[in-house]
Amino acid sequence: MDQQVNKKHTSQQILEIAQRLVQTLGFNAFSYADIAKALRVTNASLHYHFPTKADLGVGLIERYDRRIQETLAGIDRSGAGAAEKIRAYVRIYTDVLRDDRMCMCGMLAAEFATLPKPMQSALDRYFEQNDRWLAMVLEEGRKKGELKFSGSSAEMAQFLTGSLEGAMMLARSHGGMARFDAATRRLLAELGA
Amino acid sequence: MDQQVNKKHTSQQILEIAQRLVQTLGFNAFSYADIAKALRVTNASLHYHFPTKADLGVGLIERYDRRIQETLAGIDRSGAGAAEKIRAYVRIYTDVLRDDRMCMCGMLAAEFATLPKPMQSALDRYFEQNDRWLAMVLEEGRKKGELKFSGSSAEMAQFLTGSLEGAMMLARSHGGMARFDAATRRLLAELGA
DNA sequence: GTCTATAGGTGGATAGAC
DNA sequence: GTCTATCCACCTATAGAC
Numbered sequence: 021m022d023q024q025v026n027k028k029h030t031s032q033q034i035l036e037i038a039q040r041l042v043q044t045l046g047f048n049a050f051s052y053a054d055i056a057k058a059l060r061v062t063n064a065s066l067h068y069h070f071p072t073k074a075d076l077g078v079g080l081i082e083r084y085d086r087r088i089q090e091t092l093a094g095i096d097r098s099g100a101g102a103a104e105k106i107r108a109y110v111r112i113y114t115d116v117l118r119d120d121r122m123c124m125c126g127m128l129a130a131e132f133a134t135l136p137k138p139m140q141s142a143l144d145r146y147f148e149q150n151d152r153w154l155a156m157v158l159e160e161g162r163k164k165g166e167l168k169f170s171g172s173s174a175e176m177a178q179f180l181t182g183s184l185e186g187a188m189m190l191a192r193s194h195g196g197m198a199r200f201d202a203a204t205r206r207l208l209a210e211l212g213a
Numbered sequence: 214m215d216q217q218v219n220k221k222h223t224s225q226q227i228l229e230i231a232q233r234l235v236q237t238l239g240f241n242a243f244s245y246a247d248i249a250k251a252l253r254v255t256n257a258s259l260h261y262h263f264p265t266k267a268d269l270g271v272g273l274i275e276r277y278d279r280r281i282q283e284t285l286a287g288i289d290r291s292g293a294g295a296a297e298k299i300r301a302y303v304r305i306y307t308d309v310l311r312d313d314r315m316c317m318c319g320m321l322a323a324e325f326a327t328l329p330k331p332m333q334s335a336l337d338r339y340f341e342q343n344d345r346w347l348a349m350v351l352e353e354g355r356k357k358g359e360l361k362f363s364g365s366s367a368e369m370a371q372f373l374t375g376s377l378e379g380a381m382m383l384a385r386s387h388g389g390m391a392r393f394d395a396a397t398r399r400l401l402a403e404l405g406a
Numbered sequence: 407g408t409c410t411a412t413a414g415g416t417g418g419a420t421a422g423a424c
Numbered sequence: 425g426t427c428t429a430t431c432c433a434c435c436t437a438t439a440g441a442c
Contacts, residue, residue: 030407048242049327051435065408067437122323126379130315130323132386134242140386147387170402175395178388179380182396186319186379187372193325193333194340195371202368203375209363210403223425244417258426260419 031069033059035083038076043121047077047131047139074136081142084124085149088112092153102161103213109154110204113184117200122192126185151177161213168212183207224262224272226252232273236314240270240324240332267329274335277317278342281305285346295354296406302347303397306377310393315385319378344370354406361405376400 037058041050052073056063070076095108116123125146132140154177161167169176187203230251234243245266249256263269288301309316318339325333347370354360362369380396 045327046239046241046324048239049324052437053435061407062409063436064410064438068407071437073436126382127323129382129386130320131239131242134238144387147383171395171399175399178383178392179376179396179399182380182383182392183372183376184379185383186377186381187375188379189319189322189382190340190371190375190378193322194337199371199375202364203372206364206368206372245419246416254425255427256418257420257428261425264419266418 030059030061031079034066034069034076035080039080039084039124040121042080042127043116043124046127048134074138077136077139078142081125081128081139081146085142085146088146089149089153102157102164102166103211105157106161106167106211106213107208109157110184110208113188114200114204117188117191117197120192123185123188126188129185130189147181150181154180158211161211166212169210180207223252223254227259227262227269228273228276231269232277232317233314235273235320236309236317239320241327267331270329270332271335274318274321274332274339278335278339281339282342282346295350295357295359296404298350299354299360299404299406300401302350303377303401306381307393307397310381310384310390313385316378316381319381322378323382340374343374347373351404354404359405362403373400 034055037055038050041054052063052066055066059066066076070079091112092109095105098105098108100108113123125143128135128139128143129147132143135143151174155173158167158169158176158180159173162169162173183203184207187200191197191200191203227248230248231243234247245256245259248259252259259269263272284305285302288298291298291301293301306316318336321328321332321336322340325336328336344367348366351360351362351369351373352366355362355366376396377400380393384390384393384396
């Protein structure tokens with residue numbers, strides 16, 4: 021149990037708790053005190069791991085990004101067809117919402133204007149990577165005749181994420197899971213997936 | 214210049230400034246001090262018009278609601294066909310985004326969990342009324358053969374608002390006006406509008 | 407790595423003079 | 425209706441002991 025391991029472990033716990041808080045309340049609506057209470061350490065202790073809240077925020081986005089990329093790589097490795105890949109992608113969102121959370125980066129997108137520059141940049145990279153993966157799958161799927169849609173795959177990718185994030189956001193306040201499910205069914209049907 | 218007129222005038226100015234702040238920063242991210250500075254009055258003076266921030270928030274939503282309803286009623290009175298009505302509806306969002314704002318209620322939906330109960334209720338009424346109008350137009354349009362879509366008109370209405378809000382939100386942080394325009398073009402094309 | 411203690415700032419809100 | 429003055433809660437962040 022050397023210090024590195026311990027530090028890493030605590031950092032991970034902090035990120036875990038903070039992420040849930042962002043997904044449910046938003047980045048500006050939670051405080052170090054909230055994390056401290058949940059983790060039963062003091063406020064000051066958190067600043068050892070993440071000196072400023074901006075550092076914590078960047079850490080959150082980069083970890084979220086890394087995890088999603090791993091998930092997407094897993095979907096790629098599964099050898100599934102394009103249609104199934106899209107369905108798996110949508111399932112990621114569905115699972116998050118079922119856990120009463122908002123997509124973290126969707127929440128941060130709403131708060132974008134108030135976020136520290138480094139967080140804005142990290143968020144930009146996240147959406148960039150996501151769109152790239154989606155566009156690739158869409159392009160491949162259309163070529164093979166598994167999917168159908170008009171316009172460029174890049175544009176369709178952005179439309180998809182926008183609609184998913186929006187449906188998710190409104191489902192949380194008005195419409196619930198049923199609203200989100202209806203939206204995803206429509207999107208998938210539209211694509212022929 | 215009696216007091217009533219003056220009061221109303223100041224209240225309106227407060228609401229005007231506050232609304233812009235909500236649309237750009239969010240409800241939790243602005244303070245009475247921001248409004249006071251912009252209006253060049255003191256912080257305390259604002260509390261005369263809106264005792265608590267929750268009061269201000271409810272006032273914002275109800276005014277926003279009233280205004281949108283008037284706009285929708287205007288569209289109804291125009292005698293336009295269903296397709297043109299939908300296009301006019303979409304144009305409302307487009308104009309807001311062009312002014313570098315987010316739809317106020319979309320922003321509030323993202324912050325929903327952190328809002329005072331009275332604001333949540335007001336927001337609920339807003340989305341309810343909006344969906345009702347949209348569903349009515351969609352239903353009418355489909356009957357007359359001006360619009361085409363699968364599923365119920367109520368469900369399609371919720372899908373539309375969700376996609377518009379989501380596209381708007383992501384356009385503000387990643388993709389800009391082009392992204393939003395692409396989304397609306399796709400949605401309208403899908404409807405045959 | 408975590409603690410106590412505290413600084414320095416900002417938030418919403420109220421009392422009471424004018 | 426607007427002002428000054430003030431309260432109190434909470435926020436992020438730091439210094440320094442352990």
